[in-house]
Amino acid sequence: PVHAPPAPGAMKPAARALWRFGVDLERFVRIHFMGFSAMWPILGAISVARAEALALLPGLLAVALCFHVYAAVLNDVVDLEVDRTQPLRAGHPLVRGALSPAAALAIALLQIPLAFALLRAAFGPNVPAAGALAAAFGCMTIYDVWGKRCPLPPLTDAAQGVAWGALALVGALVAGEPNALTAVVCAYAVGYLLLINGVHGGMRDLANDLAWGRRTT
Numbered sequence: 001p002v003h004a005p006p007a008p009g010a011m012k013p014a015a016r017a018l019w020r021f022g023v024d025l026e027r028f029v030r031i032h033f034m035g036f037s038a039m040w041p042i043l044g045a046i047s048v049a050r051a052e053a054l055a056l057l058p059g060l061l062a063v064a065l066c067f068h069v070y071a072a073v074l075n076d077v078v079d080l081e082v083d084r085t086q087p088l089r090a091g092h093p094l095v096r097g098a099l100s101p102a103a104a105l106a107i108a109l110l111q112i113p114l115a116f117a118l119l120r121a122a123f124g125p126n127v128p129a130a131g132a133l134a135a136a137f138g139c140m141t142i143y144d145v146w147g148k149r150c151p152l153p154p155l156t157d158a159a160q161g162v163a164w165g166a167l168a169l170v171g172a173l174v175a176g177e178p179n180a181l182t183a184v185v186c187a188y189a190v191g192y193l194l195l196i197n198g199v200h201g202g203m204r205d206l207a208n209d210l211a212w213g214r215r216t217t
Contacts, residue, residue, distance in 0.1 A: 024093045028104075030072045037068035040164050040189055044171030047181040053171075059122025060171050066115035067136060067167055073108040074144045077101050082148075086208045112137055119170070129173040132166045139163035148214035157198040157217055161190035 025031065041060040045053040076083065076094055080101055083089040093099045119126070119133060143160035150156045165186035172178040172185075198217035202209070209216055 023091070024098065027092045028073065028076075028094070028099070029069050033072070034065065034068055037071070037167075038064045040064070040168040040185075041171030043185045044168035044173075044178075044182060045175040046171075047168075047185050048172045048175040048178060052175060056123075056171070056174055059118065060174070062118045062122065063115050063133065063170065064167065066111040066118065067133075067140070070108050070111035070115075070137065071140045071144065071163070073104050073111075074141070075147075077105050077108065078144050079148070082205075082208060082214060085211075086205060088204065119174075123174045126174060129170050132169040132173055136163045136166035136170065139166065148209060148216055150215065153215050153217045154194065154198060157194050158190065160197055161193035164193055165189035 038061055041064050042053065042057065045056050045060060076092065080094055083092065084095050089095050094101065094104055115133060115137075116130060119129060123129065139159045140163040143156045143163065147153070147156040147160070168185045168189055169178060169182065172182040202216035206216070
């Protein structure tokens with residue numbers, strides 16, 4: 001049978017719902033920031049083996065995506081109390097109550113075993129790479145939990161920098177033997193995060209952080 005297409009008016013609620021879902025997903029996992037997360041393991045792999053790096057790309061992107069979701073969601077769960085008073089965060093699904101903190105925390109924690117499983121599935125047993133990935137998750141946890149509570153906030157900013165540097169090291173270790181260029185990539189990750197998170201990122205929430213007694217660089 002031939003069915004007439006739905007009237008334009010009937011499509012609008014579905015289109016609006018899809019748009020709202022997309023906006024919430026963007027806010028929840030910070031889709032616009034995923035390129036930054038993917039960059040580090042790719043640069044790490046390229047520092048060791050340029051020609052072979054393309055074949056490593058799918059596995060590295062999968063691991064980086066898990067790490068990205070963990071870093072973004074855990075940070076928002078930890079900072080939820082403060083974010084609820086920040087007008088710039090009013091549309092976030094956690095702030096609005098569209099998603100519970102427990103569910104968000106479960107999503108974040110799920111990324112840890114998933115990342116290690118994907119690393120093994122893509123590259124086989126690789127103890128050094130798994131160790132670097134563990135360091136990345138550990139340092140990011142330090143930043144997310146204590147980033148605005150540490151008496152010396154540059155220390156936790158540095159911990160986040162080390163987390164991204166360790167993610168770059170994961171890429172290098174699955175590609176081969178890390179070298180001096182790998183060290184440059186990792187050092188750049190640490191230095192860049194010290195600036196972008198400690199200064200630029202902190203300015204956005206400065207007034208509200210001060211009101212809540214939160215400490216940032």
